[in-house]
Amino acid sequence: MKSPLYEWHGAMDAKLADFGGWDMPIEYPKGITGFSGGTLAEHAAVRERVGIFDVSHLGKISVKGPGAKDFVNTMVTNDLNRITSGQAQYNLFCNESGGVVDDLIVYEFAEDHIFIIPNASNCAQVADDLQKSAPSGIAVKNIHQDFAVLAVQGPDSAKVLAGLGVELNLEYMSFTKMVLPNHEDLGEVIICRTGYSGELGYELLPAWKSAEALWKILVSEIAKYNGRVCGLGARDTLRTEMGYPLHGHELSLEISPVQASASWAVVFTKDSFRGKAALEVEKASGPTRVLRALKANDRGIPRAGMPVLDSEGNAIGEVTSGTFSPTLKVGIALALVKPEFKIGDVVQVDIRGRISSSDIVRAPFVESHVR
Numbered sequence: 001m002k003s004p005l006y007e008w009h010g011a012m013d014a015k016l017a018d019f020g021g022w023d024m025p026i027e028y029p030k031g032i033t034g035f036s037g038g039t040l041a042e043h044a045a046v047r048e049r050v051g052i053f054d055v056s057h058l059g060k061i062s063v064k065g066p067g068a069k070d071f072v073n074t075m076v077t078n079d080l081n082r083i084t085s086g087q088a089q090y091n092l093f094c095n096e097s098g099g100v101v102d103d104l105i106v107y108e109f110a111e112d113h114i115f116i117i118p119n120a121s122n123c124a125q126v127a128d129d130l131q132k133s134a135p136s137g138i139a140v141k142n143i144h145q146d147f148a149v150l151a152v153q154g155p156d157s158a159k160v161l162a163g164l165g166v167e168l169n170l171e172y173m174s175f176t177k178m179v180l181p182n183h184e185d186l187g188e189v190i191i192c193r194t195g196y197s198g199e200l201g202y203e204l205l206p207a208w209k210s211a212e213a214l215w216k217i218l219v220s221e222i223a224k225y226n227g228r229v230c231g232l233g234a235r236d237t238l239r240t241e242m243g244y245p246l247h248g249h250e251l252s253l254e255i256s257p258v259q260a261s262a263s264w265a266v267v268f269t270k271d272s273f274r275g276k277a278a279l280e281v282e283k284a285s286g287p288t289r290v291l292r293a294l295k296a297n298d299r300g301i302p303r304a305g306m307p308v309l310d311s312e313g314n315a316i317g318e319v320t321s322g323t324f325s326p327t328l329k330v331g332i333a334l335a336l337v338k339p340e341f342k343i344g345d346v347v348q349v350d351i352r353g354r355i356s357s358s359d360i361v362r363a364p365f366v367e368s369h370v371r
Contacts, residue, residue, distance in 0.1 A: 001021050001022040001023070002022070002023055003023075003024065003054055003056040003057060003148065003211075004056060004148050004208050004209070004211040004212055005054045005056065005148070005211060005212055005215055008212060008215065009024075009025045009054070012028055012030070012032055012229070013028070013030050014027070014028050015027050015028075015029060015231065017232075019057055019120060019232060020057060020119060020120030020121030021120065022057035022120050024054070024057050024231075024232055025054065025231040025232065026039075026231045026232055026233040027039045027042060027230075027231040027233045027234065028042070028228075028229055028230075028231060031228070032219060032228070032229045033219065033223045035223075035226060035227075035228060037228065037229075039231065039234050039237065039326075040326050042228045042229075042230035042231060043230075043234040043237050043238060043326040043327075044326060045154065045226070045230065046197050046199055046228075046230060046238055047154070047199065047238075047326075047327055047366075048154070048155065049156050049225050049226055049227055050152065050153065050154035050155070050156040050157050050159075050160055050222050050225050050228075051152075051153055051154055051222070051227055051228045051230040051234065052150060052151065052152050052153070052215075052218050052219070052222055052227065052228075052229055052230060053150070053151040053230050053231075053232070053234075054148070054149075054150060054215065055149045055150070055151050055203075055232075055235070056148040056149050056150070056208075057120040058117050058119065058120055058123075058149050059116075059117060059119065059120055059123025059124075059127075060117060060123070060142075060143045060144055060146060060147050060149075060205075061116040061117075061118065061126060061127050061130065061140065061141065061142055061143065062113070062114070062115055062116075062140070062141045062143055063114040063115075063116065063130060063134070064112060064113050064114075064138070064139050065137045065138035065139055066112055066138070067111075067112070067137070068111065068112050068113060068114045068138055069108060069111040069112070069114055071133075072106060072114050072116070072130070073270070073273070074133075074272055074273055074274070075093060075129070075130060075133060075273065075274050076091040076092065076093055076106060076274075077091060077093075077094060077257060077265055077266040077267065077273055077275070077279075078090065078091045078106075078265050078267055079267040080106060080108065083106075083108055083173075084108065085109065085110050085111075086108070086109075086174055086175060086176065087107075087108055087171075087173060087174050088106065088107045088108070088173045088174065088175055088194060089105070089106050089108075090103070090104075090105060090173075090265055091103070091104055091105070091106050091265060092104075092251070092257050092262060092266065093118070093126055093129075093274075094256075094257070094273075094275030094279070095253065095274065095275060096274060096275055096277075096278065097253075097275065097278050098256045098257075098258070098275040098279040099252065099253035099254060099255070099256060099275070100247065100255065100256065100257060100260075101122060101125060101126060101129065101253065102118045102119055102122035102125070102126050102247055103119070103245060103247055103251055103262075103265075104116055104117060104118040104119070104126065105117045105194060107175060117149070119247050121248075122247065124142060127140060127141075127142035145208050146207070146208060147190070147205040147206065147207060148206055148208055148210075148211030148214075148215075149203055149204075150204045150205075150206070150211065150214060150215055150218060151195050151196075151197075151201060151202070151204075152201060152202045152203075152204065152218065152222075153195045153197040153199050153201035153202075153230075154197070154199050154200065154201065154227070155200055155369070156222075156225040156227065157199070157200050158200065158202075159225060160218065160221045160222055160225065160227070161191075161202060163221040163224065164180050164181070164183065164217065164218075164221065165180060165181030165182055165183075166180060166181070166191065168191065168193075170191070170193040171193060172193050172194075172370055172371045173194060174192075174193050175190060175191060175193065176190075176191055177189070177190050178191065180214075183217065185210075185213070186206055186207075186210040186213060186214055187207050187210055188207075189205065189206045189210075189214070190204070190205035191203075191204055191205075192204075192205070195370070196235060196239045196242075196244055197235070197238040197239070197242070198238060198239070198241065198242035198244070198364060198366065198368045198369065198370060199238075199369050199370065201370070204218075236321075236323065237323050237324075237325070237326055240321050240322075240323050240325075240332060240333075240334065241325055241327055241328070241332065241365045241366045242363070242365070242368060243293055243334060243363025243364045243365065245260055245262065245291075245334075246321060249304060249320045249321045249334070250291055250320050250321065250334055250336075255320075255336065256278075256279060256282055257279065258282045258283050258287045259282075259288075259289055259336065260291045260336075261290055262291075263283065266279060268280060268283070286339065287339060288339070289317060289337060289338060289339065290336065290337065290338075291320070291334055291335070292317075292335055292336075292337050292341065292342075292343075292360045293332070293333070293334060293360065293361050293362065293363040293364075293365065294308070294319075294322075294333040294334070294335055294347065294349065294358040294359070294360060294361070295328070295330060295331075295332055295358060295359050295361045295365065296330050296331035296332065296333075296349075296356055296357070296358050297346075297356075297357040297358060298356055298357055299331070299356075300331050300349060300351050300356025300357075301322065301324045301331035301351070302319045302322030302332075302333035302335075302351060302358070303319060303322045303333075303351075304319055304320055304321055304322055305319060306318065306349050306350055306352075307319075307349070307350040308335050308337050308347055308348070308349055308350075309347065309348040309349070309350060309355070310347060310348070311346065311347075311348070313348070313355075316337050316341060317336050317337030317338060317341075318335060318336055319333045319334070319349060320333075320335055320336055322334075322335075322349075325365060325366075327365075327366050328365060331356070331358075332365050333358070334363075335349075337360075341360060342360060343360050343361060343362050344359070344360065345359075345360045346358070346360075347360060
């Protein structure tokens, strides 16, 4: 599958890779508009100034009809009654065994109109599960290619939107729909105060056919702030620094919210939701492994799948995500380990036969500025 910006990425010599069946840019080694490129430069731009990402591979699902909100609330772990029209909420979509089918963002346009953004590879499964469970009168549609998703992230992101004539006072995890001033030809654009970088940011959802035109405008605007066009390599280093989970790494059908330290997104006081009974049992008995944040004490750079050891060399878990932190200039990781290993403890990571020491620390690794 290809995003609506696929040809543009190719023309800019982006390094492409498969993400959930979509050919998406990892980085732009040569940079854009005269500015240096590559993951490190792109990461720094988002932390210090502004960067834009094409994340159109993310799924889109609409749920419409009387009782749509109440229905979706029975399928997700968080409580949609805590939000109202114009707000969004992070959620987990579990199976009956408590495994995570996907993590996603639920947007409420109205109580009879819910909009969901799941991960690319899981969109079809989430849509299918919702369709099979929906009562009569509620229509669930997979509209994956109706909208593009363009993320504007970083301290200067509001200035970039202002350059488009858009000055909004949106709270974090809220959204609106509007026609951009002087860009009526683009049609309506959904503007969300969301993102996955840990910085002030927005996600713009234009119609699929309007994506390239809006993207080119954004490219021009970010150049005023020495911004960067960014690939999914920088998105991964940014989210890892924040301790944000990635489905297939920190969450999966085998990794429950209780294990992933994501119980904050599980409202056990709700009457029911899919997977509730299994998660209650696991919570009561205690998980056999929990997610911890690791910060290297040496030059080691942990990677997903590497064994985590105790001080005596005994296996106690496994790295789920690991990278070099461009901000901290050290290796960092998220890892599932035995629950007795807590913040302040020192553990070891087996990096292809070389033992690297790490402290268990509190996530995020760097300060969040999303609010």
